[in-house]
Amino acid sequence: MTERPDALSDSLLAASSLDQAWTLPGSWYTDPAVYRYELEHVFASAWQLIGHRNSLAKAGDFLVSDIAGAPVLAVRDRSDKIRAFYNVCRHRAGPVATGHGNCTLLRCRYHGWVYELDGSLRHAPEMDGTRNFDATTIGLEGLELGVTDSLLFVRNSGESALVADIARVVREINDRIGPQTLGSHRLYQRVSYDMRCNWKVYVDNYLEGYHIPQVHPELAEILDYRQYVTETFAGYSLQHSSIESATAAYSAGDAYYYFVFPNIMLNILPGRLQTNVVIPLGPDRCRVDFDYYYLETESAAAREQITEDLSFGDLVQQQDVAICQQVQTGLSSGSYERGRLSAKREAGVHHFQECLRSVFRNATQR
Ligand code: FES
Numbered sequence: 247m248t249e250r251p252d253a254l255s256d257s258l259l260a261a262s263s264l265d266q267a268w269t270l271p272g273s274w275y276t277d278p279a280v281y282r283y284e285l286e287h288v289f290a291s292a293w294q295l296i297g298h299r300n301s302l303a304k305a306g307d308f309l310v311s312d313i314a315g316a317p318v319l320a321v322r323d324r325s326d327k328i329r330a331f332y333n334v335c336r337h338r339a340g341p342v343a344t345g346h347g348n349c350t351l352l353r354c355r356y357h358g359w360v361y362e363l364d365g366s367l368r369h370a371p372e373m374d375g376t377r378n379f380d381a382t383t384i385g386l387e388g389l390e391l392g393v394t395d396s397l398l399f400v401r402n403s404g405e406s407a408l409v410a411d412i413a414r415v416v417r418e419i420n421d422r423i424g425p426q427t428l429g430s431h432r433l434y435q436r437v438s439y440d441m442r443c444n445w446k447v448y449v450d451n452y453l454e455g456y457h458i459p460q461v462h463p464e465l466a467e468i469l470d471y472r473q474y475v476t477e478t479f480a481g482y483s484l485q486h487s488s489i490e491s492a493t494a495a496y497s498a499g500d501a502y503y504y505f506v507f508p509n510i511m512l513n514i515l516p517g518r519l520q521t522n523v524v525i526p527l528g529p530d531r532c533r534v535d536f537d538y539y540y541l542e543t544e545s546a547a548a549r550e551q552i553t554e555d556l557s558f559g560d561l562v563q564q565q566d567v568a569i570c571q572q573v574q575t576g577l578s579s580g581s582y583e584r585g586r587l588s589a590k591r592e593a594g595v596h597h598f599q600e601c602l603r604s605v606f607r608n609a610t611q612r
Pocket residue numbers: 335336337338339340341354355356357358359
């Protein structure tokens with residue numbers, strides 16, 4: 247267990263209501279000790295979205311992902327069971343899978359050790375002569391897998407009351423967004439964005455529409471952020487609005503922007519689900535994986551709308567990347583301690599920041 251960093255002092259961990267709240271201190275976005283503490287206390291037990299069961303339809307289908315910078319893979323084995331492992335070879339930590347596809351065995355890209363789809367080591371070439379080496383005792387390190395409404399979540403360690411019970415969250419979201427459900431969509435494409443900012447900068451930014459008029463003029467034309475309603479729940483929050491009239495990219499209807507603590511976003515529009523997972527890669531680096539899912543992808547009209555959605559999504563994301571990187575520079579400048587939140591517009595940011603403080607408080611008490 248790492249020591250609680252000095253930057254997480256008791257007074258900074260105290261809870262407060264939105265109208266009284268201060269933002270998280272700038273140092274929490276830059277301090278390597280805070281980052282390491284987060285990996286241990288926030289991410290180690292949090293369910294992390296890695297994909298959709300549709301992508302693993304047959305035995306041998308696999309996909310790779312990252313959880314908090316650790317490479318992982320999921321594969322459907324020969325007995326039709328989906329399993330999740332660290333994508334880390336037991337020899338010298340090479341990758342046993344890359345990308346996605348179908349395979350009969352998992353072969354490490356470094357020296358060719360071969361694993362069965364259940365993770366057991368089947369063959370380690372040229373290891374004869376190595377004493378006390380027993381391949382039958384070696385296997386890929388497993389991860390806990392949770393499949394809920396076809397979404398695949400993994401985590402690496404036991405129970406924690408501090409992070410959302412993912413099955414409950416998915417059920418509550420589905421009750422709200424019906425008749426579509428999160429699992430009813432099919433993955434169309436993944437787009438990843440590397441960013442020079444702390445993962446929390448991106449999360450804070452996602453959780454308010456306050457910046458839309460300044461940062462996203464094109465988006466401001468099709469939606470009115472003042473109509474956003476923010477609701478908060480145990481372990482997740484929702485920004486809800488409606489798109490009044492259809493555009494080339496979107497059909498008219500309800501828009502739901504769910505955030506599941508600590509780093510998962512589920513953006514639901516009629517016929518479309520876009521998931522964003524913010525993967526911390528260092529105190530001042532992260533990557534966001536955008537997975538675009540649709541109910542319908544075959545018709546010409548659907549394809550046209552998808553093309554528009556992807557290109558509009560990219561435009562908005564590039565704008566967010568640029569502002570988040572500038573914010574990171576500001577946070578690192580040494581001139582910023584803490585700021586105040588808009589009681590009117592930043593309820594989602596406050597909820598996230600309170601969840602984080604609460605995790606830290608509980609970690610300290612244990
Ligand atoms: S690291 Fe995998 S075979 Fe060497």
